[in-house]
Amino acid sequence: MSMSTARSFLSEACYGEQELDANSALMELDKGLRSVKLGEQCEAVVLFPKLFQKYPFPILINSAFLKLADIFRLGNNFLRLCVLKVTQQSEKHLEKILNVDEFVKRVFSVIHSNDPVARAITLRMLGSLASIIPDRKNAHHSIRQSLDSHDNVEVEAAIFAAASFSAQSKDFAVGICNKVSEMIQGLDTPVELKLKLIPMLQHMHHDAGLASSSRELLQHLVNSYPSTPMVIVTLHTFTQLAASSLIDIPKQLQLLLQYLKDDPRKAVKRLAINDLKLLAKKAPHLWIRENTQTLCECALTSPYNSLKLGMLSVLYFNNLTGCGSSISPRLTDLVKLAQECCYHSNLAVAAHGVIVLSNIAISCPEKDIVQLEQDTVLGVESLLMLCSQDSSPSAQATLKTALTSLVKLLKSRPHLSQSAVEFLLGQLHLSCDSSRVLMCHALAAIATHLPVLGEGMLGDLVDLYRGASHSSTDKQQELLVSLATVIFVASQSSLSAEVKTVIKQQLENVANGWTVYRIARQASRMGCHEFSSELYQSLRTRVASEHFYFWLNSLKEFSQAEQCLSPVEDGNYSGAMSAIAEALRSYQKGIASLTAASTPLSPLTFQCEFIKLRIDTLQALSQLICTCNSLKTSPPPAIATTIALTSGNDLQRCGRIAMQMKVCMDEFRSLAARYADLHQSSFDADYATLRNVELQQQSCLLVSHAIEALILDPQAASFQEYGNLGSVQTESEYERRMMSVFSRVLEEVEGLTQKHPPVSHLHTGCLCGAVIALLKVPLSFQRYFFQKLQSTSIKLALSPSPRTPSEPIPVQSSQQLTLKVEGVVQHGSTPGLFRKIQSVCLNVTSVLQSKTGPDYKVPLDTKTNEIEQQVEPHNDYFSIQFLLNFSILGTHTVTVEASVVDESGIEWKTGPKTTVSVKSLEDPYSQQLRHQQQQGATQPATQRGAYARF
Template structure:
């Protein structure tokens, strides 16, 4: 029904008549909720439905109807916030100000807090119809939020503070000094109140307050210092459960505003010395959270004093799992020297050889990345030795990683990611050697004559031109492989996918630099790379990589305009770009260690042979109806990062071996290439393909599946299934062919006898 706007409107009119005729509580509740679902699905009459719900909320005295109206308003606020007018929000504010019931006020405030984080709040504070600006300080929405900030109900206070925070962040052009102070004071009051209580309700309220602090520090950077000081002060006296959440908040703020990291590092280290006196779960969790904040705050490298404090605390009170989690965080933040020592300490504390090989591989990878910290600009011989040393440990690590894999846990993403890193380092090393060859093996004296003869000006540079072309193709191939890894990582979190994307951009950057500086400087374009630095960076690793990209592009563009290729300045620019990329410590993101979402597809084909190596017999004048069934399997958290909207099934067949005579067959009958999209229902899907095998022989049928998420992105998740089909000649054609052969035999024998008689 929701696909037909006319039918949806007719159904709405019918339901309105029913509500008017039968105004009982159950009838009103069912009808209103049906109205809401219909409006949200059909995307028509949504403003009318909002007005209707507000009317029932304001005039209907029944609490059940009011609660249903609030629930449906919350649904529409989440799905269609752009349809809310200023009058709608004003009416909801008036209802919240007038109601004496805390439960109803809490529900209305939750709707308003949802709307305050969307475009609706900008509509509310936009220019009114009389060309008079609406002052945020005098609006009913702000009055309601200020009134609720210090309410004795924690939920109401949390939503009031959230509304104030969203208004402060969204309305950047307004003079909101008073609102900023109200938001900060309200957050401080909630923080003090909830940090002393470890009940689930207090922790849920504290999460809302801490999220508001992160948003306020990001949207109003001049308030970030006071927010951080409040958190650090309260961190000493808070409960352990609250401390963990506050550490997460501090880490998020330090990721967005790295300049605050140095200021909080001293307090964090002092606190780390005194916590963890017991081995409770909360204390162990707090050790991990606080160590994470220290890693984020220290940014580039840990000082020896900080490392000593962390190791001393871990040796005294922590268990092996806590040490592993801290080492994992160190690898994610790029502190590979600390991670290597922690992985080394865990090697003798595991009982399984697979765990041992896994930890040993992580230790080798950390050691390999630590070798790259000694790179120095314009010291190319040292760079080659550092890369060679790093490759040595990476090869040791990939051997251990392969030994750690099992059939149930094949570690496919980890192995492919490390293999790509090894190939990238080898490509970097080869490019530096190629650049050095301009000095060790300069072009011959006749290179200019050869270039003029061939009409290729680049040949005057000697063999370095061909080597550079090979390097450029190699980096483009690596970028393509990183793209394949990205498409195969359906279950990865966004930070891991962004990390893979950054590695791909590094390969594309170097290939573009080679083309712009040496191979084709005249047609090189910098416009498509110019927006690299405009994107918002969510981590320090991404921020530093973006900075390197921008610097390299500026250097390449400057050289491209000033000098003709190939000079020592061009090769030095390429080598310095490689060193700058490698000096940023690699971040091993969450998906390398932990799979929070697990999605897999199992396919079943019919008909299927009893023996997988045995082909299915089909006559060549018939078509094979191949039925493909599948089941989508999920882990404990289905749809955490993305959900499957449809499954793409691709069926192709190739001829393995011919049998019998060759016939003239249309080209359409020689190949089978089909694709279908099916939507799973209750994680099950099914479809059929009609395949034609006109050519006699054995055919190989491959069925490959991929998935399409809610955003329309296609992910190559697999699996890939293969069966064999043997195309046989149909009996009628075989009989006619035999009769023709028998009829031709006497004629051939007669021709042979005639030939003999002539001789």
């Protein structure tokens, strides 16, 4: 009964639960630990990692580990083994143990047992704790003693513990190195034990002398013990030591290449290749031309496909230096090897050959490589023809690799794109469904970077879609989505009626609801809003949850709103205002549905804020058109110039439109700031979504700059900071069109500013033209609006904490409060997909809510607290302390806000924000001193009153 209750606690609780639930779960597990049945005890022990995952704060983890230490001390060997496994699984929580001494004391008591198995488990336990007790001398001594044991189980455990402590402690590594060397070289040490002792030497990298002596020993072992297992273990330890010490990597490269070239044993060659791959990832800059040349010679002469594949993968990670400017690429062994492998019968070897050859073609200068480009394209095309009709996993993996290399090559060499696209379109008709999906992805990537090729694809793609699917298998559904995506990219947000009919007919015949939703989502991303609106409309009644209904209804309204803006024409200002009004009506309906679709687990924060900003932006654009039209209805008076000269305010000559324009400019700058805040709070968003938000922000800044340059302050307007926007590398059709609008608007504004003084119909016409140009670009709803691939959150805990949420923390005014902030970084299923947390920035501020005492003169710097510190999380945990001063009596609200800094040094306002109340009380001594001063002040006043009567 107790175990089922504990499981329910651990399965139903979430990260936002109160501390009481964590304590309750721990109590239920404690009942299991104290059970008389061994099975319930073991079950309780193995549930602890799940408890640590849900409640990862030190207080609970410390209590839990102390209970586990008691079980380890008093239980049998099986329970000890369970505790060991829990400790190894919870390695990142070990540093949160507060009572390390007590925990180690309970565990270490078992080392004195007469049972060698119990001692062995204890040694492994100590090795697992090496990160928090690296310099415990009693642990060091026990490990040394156990290395001399006659029990093999205990010796192996001692070796594990010694390796763990050597990695953490320099003192232990220096002290144990000689003993390990003696054991390895000793004649009485069995070979099996030597093979387990040798890997310990990879941790002897704490100083140059230790690393040098270990390397000499390994060199001696390689020469003295030529057996295959000994050579493999010694060489790998050699490589690990060199990778850690860094100074010996060139020597190690030569040693590995020597064994790869001269040793006939296949296992040794495979080990050398794996270690070369490790060093290629670790230090590609230390590879010289001779190393690459030797590797190519070995690959050219090797008869084994698996070894040739391994050598090609090393070259893939290595910094390719085979293309020198003085040597023709056609003459190098690297190019020769890649060209030979491109047509290899083994698909994996051919794929790696294509990767290496395309990398060479991309990295070499464009002159004198025409033949190399043709060879690369022919190699890719032959591999595509070979794999496109084979649906096996190996063929599909090879096809994906070849297509990725082709897309990279075409980005670097656009002149090869036309023939490559024609070849892919021809292969689409002959390939299997899984290959067609991959080819569609490649075509979409090519058309995105080279939109001029899109129109030529469209006819073949529509014909292919018309006969694409005759069944509802998963691959057929995936093919429908992929083909629709390529059609949307090729159409550039303007679908013809024929294309819509073909897609709808296929969707009605064989597509399921999820496929229709994915196609609608792609249509929203590519700006085909009319089509996506129809698809969302058809899906609304096919879902089983009202939240999903409201979500689809909101997407339908948003698509309809954007569709209202598509018929806007240049010069038709009243039509633009009507279109904006119609779009705003749909947007208001959509935001209501979107709010109804949100749940506590899925609050849709980004989506709501993005739509609110879009609504406010459309309202601001409409207001700007109204303001421009007011120049016709209310032009500046005839005496406006005289008024401007008299008042000294040059804006007065523009009449009332100047103040209205200033309001519009401030509104657009405010919108740009809000877009910047949205960008800064979207830490988990993909790059395309963030770029989309940036473009919205830049459009608002563009309009505000145009208002300032044309009307408010033409003399101070500067266009140099914007540079040449047309030369910016764009990643999507939406970005390309927006950048084109930016460039055109800036050119028009700059030309008007230099030729005509403000304000005239030319200036207002330019502003209205900029508004219409922005409205004519269909909005793109990017991936983060629909799907969250990365999830990162921070959970904070403050101490001291109040007994109840409404009760403030008491502190005396003459003392300072030490506020400890602990935090845990929580990740989703794919942590660090787009960016990783480098450090956490904590900002602590206090605000006085109410005073309880007299208003004394207090120094200004003691009235408020505002402190900011950065801390780097370790194993997703951080802790920091703040010293706060509350010299003013009363109730203060302390706010702790967290933000994160990524690896690029960019700060993201992720939150959370936590508040706690503090009540500043007067200490007894100050209170007594104040009373004495008050009494001393009243006595002279009484005496003066008595003398005044006489």
